Amino acid sequence: MVDPSSLPRRPPLGGAQLTLRLAGIAVIVAALGGAFAYVNGTLDPQRLTPDALVNVLEKNNGVHPGFRRNHSKGVCVAGYFESTGEASSYSSAQVFASTRTPVVGRFALPSGNPYAPDGSVPIRSLALRFTQANGQQWRTGMNSMPVFPVGTPEAFYQFQQAQLPDPATGKPNPTAVPAFFAAHPEAMPFLQWIKTARPSASYATETYNGINAFYLVNPAGQRQAVRWGVVPLSQDSADAMPAQGADFLEQDLVKRLAAGTLRWQLNITLAHPDDPVNDATKTWPSDRKVLNAGTLVLERTQAQDNGECRDINYDPLILPNGIERSDDPLLAARSAAYASSYLRRTGEVSQLPANQESRP
Known part of the structure; x- marks a missing residue:
């Protein structure tokens, strides 16, 4: 055995050092406490809580045990990310070094109904989890729309309320959504996009x-403010939706990946100092510098009821060293609501019959 007395000893911390270290610990504890308070809704009894957000999604879409409360219908994918190194001077995150980083992802529809036809909405989503060699993770959720319709959790909640079924008719009030948008002019860029958006075939x-x-x-x-996105490197065009039944997206993906890998370029747009970083309803000017950070390569697909993505909570605030959150209020709300949804669906799995068990 090693004699502890023979080991080198660190000199005791001086008063100033000890004070700084304790202060640093206090800051971390306070931040964690604030995060948990937001999740539990204890900071302000009148504040919109994550459970309230998830509850209104359930009222609009129904409760489907074991499924995500939003983006319920999806398919797992796996592959890797290969960095170009272009982003490494802006971020210390390992994912931007010139190495391969394993990725587990999930394509999905933006709906709380896992049985919705693929052509029912024009929006598609892609969530990714990058696992670095040092064990740190980067999780991100992206959508095919360029902007979000609203900029705050409260407005998102009100938007969901406007879509609630009327108990008398079982259908939403036809005047509620137009009235909501009339009261929220910040939604105009989204509305302009949605007018011409069509469900894609793939x-x-x-x-x-x-x-x-x-x-x-x-x-x-x-620190450099950024937004990111992935652009397909396939030569195929975004075809109009074909008549292929309710589940053509997963069928198409399985067919494509059986023939070879699929690739996207990860683009990172650098903001100017006066660009808004806390408002997801606003785009940045098209002349901003864009980094080609690397290539996302997807190699295989898996069914969401037993694939790797099933048990992943794609929380956008799970970030590695070198990437930090902005003050966008939607981020904290998304993180907390995802946690509420995750706890609900994982708690429901054991109650499902064996032939229905699913935890996408």
């Missing part, structure tokens, strides 16, 4: 946008 031909802003942080501590 997940593989879509561009997926991160929408929310984040910060890249380099080894010197310099």
Whole structure:
């Protein structure tokens, strides 16, 4: 055995050092406490809580045990990310070094109904989990729309309320959604996009946008506000939706991946100092510098009821060193609501019959 007395000893911390260390611990504890308070709704009894957000999604879409409360219908994918190194001077995250990083992802529809026909909405989503060699993870959720319709959790909640079925008719009030948009002019860019958006025939031909802003942080501590997205490198065009039944997207994806890998370029847009970083309803000017950060390569697909993505909570605030959140209020709300949804669906799995067990 090693004699403890023979080991080198660190000199005791001086008063100033000890004070700084304790202060640092206090800051971390306070931040964690604030996060948990938001999740539990204890900071302000009148504040919109994550459970309230998830409850209104359930009222609009029904409760489907074991499934996500939003983006319920999806399919798992797996592959890797290969960095170009272009983003490494902006961020210390290992994912941007010139190495391969394993990725587990999930394509999905933006609906709380896992049985919705693929052509029912024009929006497609892609969530990704990058697992670095040091064990740290980067999780991100992206959508095919360029902007979000609203900029705050409260407005999102009100938007969901406007879509609630009327108990008397079982259908939403036809005047509620137009009235909501009339009261929210910030939704105009989204409405302009949705007017011309059409359901595409394939997940593989879509561009997926991160929408929310984040910060890249380099080894010197310099911060750069960014948004990211992935652009398909396939030569296929985004065809109009064909008449292929309710589940053509997964069928198409399985067929494509059986023939070879699918690739997207990860683009990171650098903000100027006056670009909004806390409002997902606003785009940035098209002349902003864009980094080609690397290539997302998807190699295989898996059914969502038993694939790797099933048990992943794609929380956008799970970030590695070198990537930090912005002050966009939607980020904290998404993180907390995802946690509420995750706890519900994982708690329901054991109650399902064996032939229905699913935890997408």
